[in-house]
Amino acid sequence: MGYSGNPQTGLTDPGAISVAVVAFLVLSLYNAIELDVILLTVFQRRRGLYFWSFVASTNGIVPHSIGFFLKNILSSRQFGLYITFVAVGWVPMVTGQSLVLYSRLHLLFWDTFYLKLVLGLIIFNAIALHIPIIILMYGANSSPSNAFVQPYTVYEKVQVTVFFLQELIISSIYIKACFSFFDTQDSMYGDSVRKMRRHLLLVNILVVILDVPILCLEYTDVYDLQTAYKAFVYSVKLKMEFQILNKLVEMTRAREDVDPFNNSSAIRMRDESSQR
Incomplete structure (x- = not known):
């Protein structure tokens, strides 16, 4: 997530990076405010893991x-102040996103064993990655050059990679569950189900693709741009999350209009949508 005296590669223009950093941070804040408005106006029942992880x-x-x-x-020299802001925001932003994906996974995937494994993965990574990197971040920012800088740069790459893989795993399970679920509905509902499946697949693939530049920027040591872009990407992924949920709710309501004997899968999705 960056530290004092971040190195930049020789292939980058500091002025252009500063402009990009400002742009991404401003867009991130705008998206966050917009998402808060949506949360307050769309969700009628403010409860459940999906809602609160979304809020976090x-x-x-x-x-x-x-x-x-x-x-x-602003070039603040009070490293304790800005690191505290970064850390307080980073933990819920990243792990909260994984919990959003996990809670949405319940809509189409009901194997309790694997669901517990996914939740265990999220909890373990939150402890193993958030706590050490925050400690190293405070240490690395305490002075331009100290013993914390090298461990921080290594562990930073580790945590970015692991969190990327974590979200990739959850999204992959969800995509597979989508195909399994919609295959059983295809013969009954035809084109509407195929369009729904295609839309959900494309949105989930796009969400994964958005994370790839974070890895690229991290491994090319363009820290400032990577951290600003990361906040922007997480805000965009949350906005896309509403599209995914809306499509699932739309499909559920369409099924109920056609089939009065809807099965438990529709009931599960209706229960989730009732939080809105």
Whole structure:
């Protein structure tokens, strides 16, 4: 997530990076505010893991972005202040997003054993990655050069990679569950189901693709741009999450209009949508 005296590669223009950083941070804050408005106006029943993980991830974007404004744009020398903002925002922003994916997975995937494994993975990674990197982040920012910098740069790459793989695993399970679920509905509902499946597949693939530049920027050591882009990507992924949920709810309602003997899968999706 960056530290004092971030190195930049020789292939980048510092001025252009600063402009891009500002743009991504501003867009991230705008998206977060918009998402909060949507949460307050769309969800009628504010409860459940999906809703609260959505709230946590959305509102984690704000302090995370403010922290990097203080560090990179306002050149704050109070490293404890901006690191605290970054850390307070980073944890719910990243792990909250994984919990959003996990809670949405319940709509189409009901193998309790694998669901527990996914939840265990999220909890383990949250402890194993968030706590050490926050400690290293405070240490690395305490001075331009100290013993914390090298471990931080290594562990930073580890956590970015692991969190990427974590979301990739959850999204892959969801995509597979989508195909399994919609295959059983295809013969009954025809084109509408095929269009729904195609839309959900494309949106989920796009969500995964958005994460790839984060890895590229991380491994090319363009830290400032990577951290700003990350906040923007997480805000975009949350906005796309509403599209996915809306499509699932739309499909459920369409099924209920056609088939009065809807099965448990429709009931599960209706229960989730009733939070809105």
